[in-house]
Structure formats: C-alpha cells, structure tokens
Amino acid sequence: MITLALSKGRILDDSMPMLRSAGIELLEDPEQSRKLILGTSRSDVRVVLVRASDVPTYVQQGGADLGVAGLDVLLEHDSHGLYRPLDLGIARCRLSVATRADFDYASAVRQGSRIRVATKYTRLAREHFAAKGVHVDLIKLYGSMELAPLTGLADAIVDLVSTGGTLKANKLVEVERIMDISARLVVNQAALKVKREPLRALIEAFAGAVTAQPA
Ligand code: PRT
Ligand code: MG
Numbered sequence: 001m002i003t004l005a006l007s008k009g010r011i012l013d014d015s016m017p018m019l020r021s022a023g024i025e026l027l028e029d030p031e032q033s034r035k036l037i038l039g040t041s042r043s044d045v046r047v048v049l050v051r052a053s054d055v056p057t058y059v060q061q062g063g064a065d066l067g068v069a070g071l072d073v074l075l076e077h078d079s080h081g082l083y084r085p086l087d088l089g090i091a092r093c094r095l096s097v098a099t100r101a102d103f104d105y106a107s108a109v110r111q112g113s114r115i116r117v118a119t120k121y122t123r124l125a126r127e128h129f130a131a132k133g134v135h136v137d138l139i140k141l142y143g144s145m146e147l148a149p150l151t152g153l154a155d156a157i158v159d160l161v162s163t164g165g166t167l168k169a170n171k172l173v174e175v176e177r178i179m180d181i182s183a184r185l186v187v188n189q190a191a192l193k194v195k196r197e198p199l200r201a202l203i204e205a206f207a208g209a210v211t212a213q214p215a
Contacts, residue, residue: 002045002198005059005067007052011183014090015068021212022205044198056082056186065191065199071181072160076123083192085203086185089210093162095124097176100149105175108155109134118148119158128158128178146170 006012012030019025025041030049038047050058055069056077068088072095097117099105108115111133118139119125129136139154146166148154160181161167161174185206192199 002066002195002202003064004045004047005050005055005064006047007055007068008049009052010091011052011055011068011070012049014183015088018088018090018206018209018213021209022202024205045202053077059186059188062188062190064188065195066185066187066202068183069186070183071179072121072124074184074186076121079186081189083187083189084184085187086206086210088183088185088206089213091181091183093160093181095121095158095178095181096161096174097128097156097158097178098146098149098161098167098172098174099156101171101173103149103155105156115156116154117156117158118145118154120145121158124178125158146172 006015008030016026023042024045026047027039027041028035030038036049038049040047048058048064052070053073055067056074056079058064059067060081070091074082074084097105107113109132114135114137115129116137116139117125117129118141120141122138122140125138126136139148141148145157145159148157149172150170157172158178164174167174185203187199187203
C-alpha cells in the first residue's frame with residue numbers, strides 16, 4: 001500500500017487534476033466526507049488528509065510514503081530525511097514583506113536598524129532580515145497576520161501573497177518579495193528503498209502530469 005498525504009484546500013484542489021492524469025481518482029468527495037483516509041481507484045494507493053503544515057512530519061516519520069507540501073512549509077519546517085524530487089508548479093504564491101502604506105520600509109531596513117515583524121514564518125523571516133543585517137524582533141502569529149501592522153503590534157508582516165486581494169482589503173502594501181513558492185512532492189527516503197518500483201512509477205506519473213499542466 002502506498003499512502004499519499006495531502007491537505008484540504010488549495011493543495012488538494014490543485015493536486016486532484018494531477019492525480020487524475022496519473023490515473024488515480026478519489027473514491028469519495030473529500031469536501032463531502034469526514035473521513036481522513038480516502039481510498040482511490042488504485043487499490044494500492046490511499047490518500048490521508050492532514051493539516052498543510054503537518055505533511056512534512058507525516059512523510060518524514062513514515063505515516064505517509066509521500067505527500068504534497070508548499071515550499072514555505074518545507075523551508076520553515078526541518079526537512080531532514082525528505083526526498084524532494086519534484087516542483088509540481090501548483091498552489092503558487094510568493095512570500096513577501098508587507099507594511100502599512102505610511103510606513104517607511106526603506107529606512108527601516110537600513111543596515112543596523114531594527115524592525116518588528118509579525119509572521120507565521122519566523123525561520124524564513126529571521127534568515128531574510130539577517131541577510132540584510134537588520135535586527136528583527138519577531139512576533140509569532142498563527143493567522144490573520146494582516147492585523148498586526150494595523151493595530152501597532154508590528155511594523156511589518158511576512159506572509160504569503162497570491163492575488164494581493166487580502167493585503168489590499170486591509171490597506172497594506174507589498175514592499176518586498178522574498179521568494180516564489182509552489183507545492184513540492186516529498187517522499188520518505190526509507191519508503192523509496194522498500195517500495196522502490198511503485199513509488200518510482202508514481203513519481204514519474206506526477207512528473208508527466210507537471211509537464212501536461214497548462215502554464
Ligand atoms: O489552513 P491551515 O492552517 O490548515 O494551513 P495553511 O493555511 O497552511 O493551508 P492552506 O491550504 O491555506 O495553504 C496550503 C499551501 O498553499 C501553503 O503552504 C502555500 O504553499 C500555498 N498557498 C498558495 C497559499 C496561498 N497561495 C495563499 N494565498 N497559502 C496561503 N495563502 C493565504 C495567505 O496566507 C493570505 O492569508 O491567502 C491569503 C492571501 O491571498 P491573496 O490571494 O489575497 O493574496
Ligand atoms: Mg489556510
């Protein structure tokens with residue numbers, strides 16, 4: 001049996017067409033069902049539904065043989081022992097810095113200055129500002145990051161942006177793009193040895209689906 005870890009929402013939505021073109025159909029609609037383990041049209045493949053940020057843990061610890069996770073999650077998490085064979089090119093977005101429109105970001109990030117940054121991505125934010133020589137006071141949040149600059153909790157946020165609609169609705173401006181993000185296929189290294197042939201075939205099917213995708 002091969003176990004694939006996916007998260008509900010954009011990762012699952014964007015993975016479904018890829019699975020389909022790899023010849024795998026879910027036997028139940030995940031949005032209708034409350035089940036966390038879903039069978040597929042292939043009797044040797046099942047899907048487990050986990051939180052987006054839990055996908056690397058499941059795959060690292062062997063709770064799943066492979067999974068789909070955002071690059072943001074993989075870089076923020078310790079990805080030791082994960083084989084990362086493919087950029088799936090789905091769930092695309094960017095990791096950016098945003099501030100209030102009246103905040104002078106250019107001055108705040110001069111060498112040796114200090115900035116208060118609220119984010120879920122403390123590791124990535126710390127690395128980004130350290131590379132600039134900027135002292136950063138990090139405030140770890142788990143959601144609604146946009147609120148932090150509006151309430152005076154922080155000067156800036158580091159968060160994912162796709163359409164920019166959320167920033168705009170909260171009168172924030174994207175002042176710096178840190179990196180482009182997309183979802184990656186990750187595979188448990190031990191599983192790759194034990195279930196070599198079926199996993200190779202599945203990875204190849206995913207690779208075929210990547211090239212088949214419209215840009
Ligand atoms: O929701 P949960 O806490 O379970 O986990 P999660 O929020 O990490 O999961 P999910 O499903 O929201 O995101 C899964 C993955 O999708 C992320 O790890 C990213 O790799 C990718 N992705 C792509 C995004 C976005 N686009 C995105 N726009 N993840 C989140 N967003 C959020 C962003 O944080 C912000 O709140 O959408 C908002 C901005 O969107 P725009 O379109 O208004 O700019
Ligand atoms: Mg979410």
